[in-house]
Amino acid sequence: MTNVLHQPSTLRCTGRDVLIVAGDTGEVDLLTTTLQLAGYTVGGAVATGAEGLARIAGRRYDLVVWDATLPDLRSMPRGLRHTTARIPPLLFLITCEYLHTLLPELGRRAEDYVTKPLRTTEVLARAELLLRDRRTARAPAVSVYGDLVLDDATCRARRGARPLGLSPAEYRLLHHLLANAERVVSKEQISRHVWGEGRAGEAIEKLVSRLRQKVDQDVGQGEVTLIHTVRGFGYWFGRPRD
Numbered sequence: 001m002t003n004v005l006h007q008p009s010t011l012r013c014t015g016r017d018v019l020i021v022a023g024d025t026g027e028v029d030l031l032t033t034t035l036q037l038a039g040y041t042v043g044g045a046v047a048t049g050a051e052g053l054a055r056i057a058g059r060r061y062d063l064v065v066w067d068a069t070l071p072d073l074r075s076m077p078r079g080l081r082h083t084t085a086r087i088p089p090l091l092f093l094i095t096c097e098y099l100h101t102l103l104p105e106l107g108r109r110a111e112d113y114v115t116k117p118l119r120t121t122e123v124l125a126r127a128e129l130l131l132r133d134r135r136t137a138r139a140p141a142v143s144v145y146g147d148l149v150l151d152d153a154t155c156r157a158r159r160g161a162r163p164l165g166l167s168p169a170e171y172r173l174l175h176h177l178l179a180n181a182e183r184v185v186s187k188e189q190i191s192r193h194v195w196g197e198g199r200a201g202e203a204i205e206k207l208v209s210r211l212r213q214k215v216d217q218d219v220g221q222g223e224v225t226l227i228h229t230v231r232g233f234g235y236w237f238g239r240p241r242d
Contacts, residue, residue, distance in 0.1 A: 020045040021052035022067035034120045061088045068092040089130040112168050125196020143178050164214045177237035186234040
């Protein structure tokens with residue numbers, strides 16, 4: 001399990017009240033220490049989904065860290081959504097073997113996930129992004145480049161009339177590329193923005209490849225390929241360079 005590291009001041013979020021819903025005491029201790037060192041207030045830790053729902057119904061939290069592998073949560077998060085209208089941002093903990101059960105339900109609210117074994121830098125990075133998104137939710141941004149549209153209110157993207165159906169990591173990558181349109185973005189920049197930590201070049205290449213298939217598939221008349229590899233430097237988003 002990853003050791004708790006000293007976190008950069010940019011990830012501090014003093015006063016934010018967090019609920020942890022997880023059954024593994026080691027993970028609870030790791031999360032509690034990590035979040036508290038980063039300036040969060042851990043307002044409770046419970047071991048079952050039922051207890052988590054009861055806590056959310058009775059108290060307002062700024063963020064819930066939720067282990068989606070708990071036995072009574074296999075039908076979540078669909079059931080969670082219909083329990084109360086006051087659902088805070090949710091950061092799910094999930095193992096790779098159960099990831100396919102979670103992904104179809106993401107992207108409709110302020111939700112994200114990290115995979116186990118937990119990496120503290122990734123937990124803090126994803127938590128900060130969720131809270132930052134909630135702070136700006138009253139004025140959601142819609143980003144447009146040609147016929148490509150990203151809607152931060154719904155975390156959905158489309159090209160023309162075609163929905164792209166992006167995963168959270170793919171959406172974060174496309175958002176970063178669009179924010180840096182017509183500039184070269186390095187693999188290191190992508191790694192920091194998407195995962196909050198360094199990742200191997202192969203992982204980045206696979207993510208870019210999946211995104212490219214969705215964004216640039218079926219490019220028809222009048223459309224252009226938007227995601228380009230700049231060998232030795234990184235990636236370029238936008239109309240092809242001369």
